[in-house]
Amino acid sequence: MSEPESTFLIIGVGNLYRSDDAVGILIARKLKGMVLDRVSVKEQSGEGTSLMEAWKGFGRVLIVDAASSGASPGSVHCLDASREPIPSKFFSCSTHNFGVAEAIELARTLNQLPGHLQLFGIEGKNFQPGEMLSAEVEQAMELVVGEILQTISSLS
Amino acid sequence: MTKKTIKVDYLARVEGEGGLYIKMKDDAVVDVKLKIFEPPRFFEALLRGRDFKEAPDITARICGICPVAYQMSAVHAMENALGVKVKGPLRDLRRLLYCGEWIESHTLHIYMLHAPDFLGYPDAIKMAKDHKEIVERGLKLKKAGNQIVSLLGGREIHPINVRVGGFYKVFPKKDFESLIETLKWAREAALETVRWTAQLPFPEFEQDYEFVALHNPEEYPFNEGRIISNRGLDIDCSEYEDHFQESHVEHSNALHSVLKKRGAYFVGPMARYSLNFDQLSPMVREAALEAGLQKECRNPFKSIVIRSVEVLYACDEALRILGSYEKPERPYIPVEPKEGVGFSCTEAPRGILYHHYRLDEQGKILDAKIVPPTSQNQKTIENDLWKFVPQHIHLPQEELTWQCEQAIRNYDPCISCATHFLKLDIERT
Numbered sequence: 053m054s055e056p057e058s059t060f061l062i063i064g065v066g067n068l069y070r071s072d073d074a075v076g077i078l079i080a081r082k083l084k085g086m087v088l089d090r091v092s093v094k095e096q097s098g099e100g101t102s103l104m105e106a107w108k109g110f111g112r113v114l115i116v117d118a119a120s121s122g123a124s125p126g127s128v129h130c131l132d133a134s135r136e137p138i139p140s141k142f143f144s145c146s147t148h149n150f151g152v153a154e155a156i157e158l159a160r161t162l163n164q165l166p167g168h169l170q171l172f173g174i175e176g177k178n179f180q181p182g183e184m185l186s187a188e189v190e191q192a193m194e195l196v197v198g199e200i201l202q203t204i205s206s207l208s
Numbered sequence: 209m210t211k212k213t214i215k216v217d218y219l220a221r222v223e224g225e226g227g228l229y230i231k232m233k234d235d236a237v238v239d240v241k242l243k244i245f246e247p248p249r250f251f252e253a254l255l256r257g258r259d260f261k262e263a264p265d266i267t268a269r270i271c272g273i274c275p276v277a278y279q280m281s282a283v284h285a286m287e288n289a290l291g292v293k294v295k296g297p298l299r300d301l302r303r304l305l306y307c308g309e310w311i312e313s314h315t316l317h318i319y320m321l322h323a324p325d326f327l328g329y330p331d332a333i334k335m336a337k338d339h340k341e342i343v344e345r346g347l348k349l350k351k352a353g354n355q356i357v358s359l360l361g362g363r364e365i366h367p368i369n370v371r372v373g374g375f376y377k378v379f380p381k382k383d384f385e386s387l388i389e390t391l392k393w394a395r396e397a398a399l400e401t402v403r404w405t406a407q408l409p410f411p412e413f414e415q416d417y418e419f420v421a422l423h424n425p426e427e428y429p430f431n432e433g434r435i436i437s438n439r440g441l442d443i444d445c446s447e448y449e450d451h452f453q454e455s456h457v458e459h460s461n462a463l464h465s466v467l468k469k470r471g472a473y474f475v476g477p478m479a480r481y482s483l484n485f486d487q488l489s490p491m492v493r494e495a496a497l498e499a500g501l502q503k504e505c506r507n508p509f510k511s512i513v514i515r516s517v518e519v520l521y522a523c524d525e526a527l528r529i530l531g532s533y534e535k536p537e538r539p540y541i542p543v544e545p546k547e548g549v550g551f552s553c554t555e556a557p558r559g560i561l562y563h564h565y566r567l568d569e570q571g572k573i574l575d576a577k578i579v580p581p582t583s584q585n586q587k588t589i590e591n592d593l594w595k596f597v598p599q600h601i602h603l604p605q606e607e608l609t610w611q612c613e614q615a616i617r618n619y620d621p622c623i624s625c626a627t628h629f630l631k632l633d634i635e636r637t
Contacts, residue, residue, distance in 0.1 A: 098272065
């Protein structure tokens with residue numbers, strides 16, 4: 053089903069049972085609970101080709117995921133994927149080798165990138181099996197929700 | 209005397225992260241270690257104390273690539289424990305759902321992870337620059353599998369419509385109309401995929417494996433069957449632990465699964481195909497033979513062709529099921545909790561997935577045991593490398609390393625199922 057270009061899509065990526073890797077999904081659920089106007093929210097596991105399907109038809113997309121770049125836990129990375137390539141090891145916390153970074157770069161090659169694609173990465177600390185977020189990530193989660201709400205309101 | 213060590217810290221293009229270490233001395237391999245860092249058996253622990261009805265959705269979270277396999281093994285084991293048998297159209301719908309997962313998982317591996325090896329690209333992104341139409345075909349074919357899983361599973365990621373006894377919701381025939389059209393295209397695309405993969409260059413590497421797969425004389429296996437091998441094994445799933453054992457190996461936190469008194473064995477598409485060729489549909493058998501395959505395949509590099517054959521079968525089987533589909537009278541058979549023990553094996557895309565549960569009288573899970581296919585193939589992957597490396601010792605370091613990684617990718621190891629993260633090191637000293 054094609055989506056109106058004006059609809060803003062937020063995709064939360066992660067795994068609820070891999071500690072800090074859950075943060076993208078938890079943010080997506082928080083935003084979904086707010087029932088925002090002209091905002092659609094989806095959850096994804098991070099498998100790249102499904103991600104490419106998920107954003108099809110949307111002009112403005114924001115992906116939020118846990119990151120593992122070596123920065124201090126809880127740091128928030130914000131990347132404009134429409135303009136700059138994503139380092140492939142940036143999201144190496146994902147268990148999917150064809151993951152977020154690969155999906156973005158393949159879509160760029162195939163001219164399938166959304167017009168605006170923004171990426172929020174929250175640096176994780178612990179990706180071991182578990183259901184608890186690290187304190188640093190939990191704190192960052194609130195900040196990122198605020199940032200996303202601000203981004204949405206600045207566009208509407 | 210020459211000493212060589214190949215070390216690769218990160219195994220690319222496997223699901224998860226992997227590590228391999230190979231040591232060579234005077235052109236002989238002296239050590240091969242496939243390293244898997246397995247966390248505590250988190251999910252088995254998580255399941256303890258939960259209601260039997262929760263097992264399908266909890267275990268589906270173990271792997272984003274094969275959630276259906278976990279759901280299917282969970283529901284069959286629970287039904288085994290509770291004395292329920294799902295038959296007829298509900299059973300067909302489970303096969304249909306499994307077809308969707310095989311299409312998704314195999315197509316992802318064929319096009320995005322394995323084909324770049326054969327065509328000399330470091331990844332699918334570089335491959336797409338020169339082979340745009342092929343990559344687009346792969347993406348569209350995978351989407352046909354997604355469509356089955358999203359419709360029948362209730363959503364694309366971590367399907368939620370599967371329950372012990374059947375489904376939460378079943379759909380009228382008209383809901384499948386557009387899916388049928390998609391699958392007709394997919395079957396053609398799958399046939400082209402078989403022809404395309406068949407002409408890739410394969411190293412000569414025939415091995416004498418013990419193949420283990422489910423077998424049912426009436427159908428190519430998804431959900432049910434006896435566990436058989438080409439060396440005489442023929443057992444019910446309830447006897448699995450009498451014949452297979454997991455042992456701890458020093459270099460890996462993962463458990464290596466072996467056949468008692470026999471050692472390594474091989475599960476997955478090549479084992480399934482070689483033990484069940486006659487159960488494939490006629491058009492799929494014909495396509496396989498036309499592609500140059502025999503009724504048995506023992507070269508793991510050709511697993512890309514076998515996966516393509518299984519995608520073709522999954523499309524054909526899905527169309528067969530949908531062709532005679534009528535909405536079941538009720539979406540599930542009611543299931544009452546009781547004390548019991550249940551076992552099951554189903555054919556995940558990567559091979560047999562074993563579940564074993566013990567329930568108390570309220571249906572609470574007392575114990576759970578899960579053996580994913582990648583744990584079962586781990587020793588066989590190491591054995592392949594012991595034999596493959598000496599044959600290619602003359603290659604430059606970088607090329608040999610790549611080929612070793614390719615030899616591992618032959619198994620489409622799903623390390624996110626078997627373990628958490630896997631690092632790969634290959635070393636020559």
